Amino acid sequence: MLPTVYFVIPCYNEEEVLPETVRRLTDKLHAMQSAGLAGEASRMLLVDDGSKDKTWELISRLHEENPAVEGVKLAHNRGHQNALLCGLMTAMEACDCAISLDADLQDDIEVLDEFVRKYLDGCDVVYGVRNKRETDTWFKRTTAEGFYKVMKGLGVDVVFNHADYRLMSKRALEGLAEYKEVNLFLRGLVPLIGYRSDYVYYDRHERFAGESKYPLKKMISFALDGITSFSVKPLKLISNLGILISVLSVFGLLYALISYFAGWAVSGWTAIVCSIWLLGGLQMLCLGVVGGYIGKIYSEVKARPRYRVEEHLQHKEPDQSENS
Ligand code: UDP
Ligand code: MG
Numbered sequence: 001m002l003p004t005v006y007f008v009i010p011c012y013n014e015e016e017v018l019p020e021t022v023r024r025l026t027d028k029l030h031a032m033q034s035a036g037l038a039g040e041a042s043r044m045l046l047v048d049d050g051s052k053d054k055t056w057e058l059i060s061r062l063h064e065e066n067p068a069v070e071g072v073k074l075a076h077n078r079g080h081q082n083a084l085l086c087g088l089m090t091a092m093e094a095c096d097c098a099i100s101l102d103a104d105l106q107d108d109i110e111v112l113d114e115f116v117r118k119y120l121d122g123c124d125v126v127y128g129v130r131n132k133r134e135t136d137t138w139f140k141r142t143t144a145e146g147f148y149k150v151m152k153g154l155g156v157d158v159v160f161n162h163a164d165y166r167l168m169s170k171r172a173l174e175g176l177a178e179y180k181e182v183n184l185f186l187r188g189l190v191p192l193i194g195y196r197s198d199y200v201y202y203d204r205h206e207r208f209a210g211e212s213k214y215p216l217k218k219m220i221s222f223a224l225d226g227i228t229s230f231s232v233k234p235l236k237l238i239s240n241l242g243i244l245i246s247v248l249s250v251f252g253l254l255y256a257l258i259s260y261f262a263g264w265a266v267s268g269w270t271a272i273v274c275s276i277w278l279l280g281g282l283q284m285l286c287l288g289v290v291g292g293y294i295g296k297i298y299s300e301v302k303a304r305p306r307y308r309v310e311e312h313l314q315h316k317e318p319d320q321s322e323n324s
Pocket of ligand 1: 213
């Protein structure tokens, strides 16, 4: 029996790219079905992450026109990771394996066959790994690669140059479902599930329409979340303040030392001023780091729902619709 493959695609304000994405993926799915890599019940599942534009209207229309398109609408914007998790958990019910990819098709869809072939060879997780980062700016490339290195250095098991383009089998998805954490960082979680895994190498393209939903600020914050798993803004501010004061304290220190040697200072003043500046800065910095972890515990303890599904558009299997 051919595997039921689901493509899971989180979409946030993607009205510009979706029609073309769905057209290309439909062709790809048909090609894979003809090649004996995907069964008839294979689908693409578009998750609308609370978009503000016409993305959901578009998904509903595509669903009516195209028997391969299913849609899930989240009640509000929960961010890429949560939207993806929702898609994967929804797909898990119906699929043998699910492949997650971005709506802008930056991830080369020509390698989708390879993912499924590796799955058929017995892999439960297949990671898409970028060959080169030529389409990225120097800055994005350096920061992204630096991020993987820092993660590795901190002992986090992440696959170098792998983002969220990956295949997961049903049992790997069931494994993922057992991780209840609110601070989601899927590329850190998936390696923890275990099972046999492999890699597929691909070139990443430019986004063909629309804008990146990951501006620099979001990227930096995503990277920090990956390290502490998440953080709470006011607590982050404290550590930033600590860094600032630590830097300022170096100047304060220099000033105090100069004053001492120049003979401007009264005796004992230098030592007091230096320790106030240095220790004040350091304490704030440490408080910020500790606070960061407490913030993480805070959101985990609340265990708020990670997403809420507002609508689910599905094509019923022929035998089910006859019964209903
Ligand atoms: N995305 C999402 N929710 C968000 C932000 C982004 O579902 O809050 C989706 C977006 O529609 C896309 C994917 O996440 O399918 C990756 O986003 P994008 O292409 O903008 O990021 P980049 O490739 O620039 O890092
Ligand atoms: Mg993109």
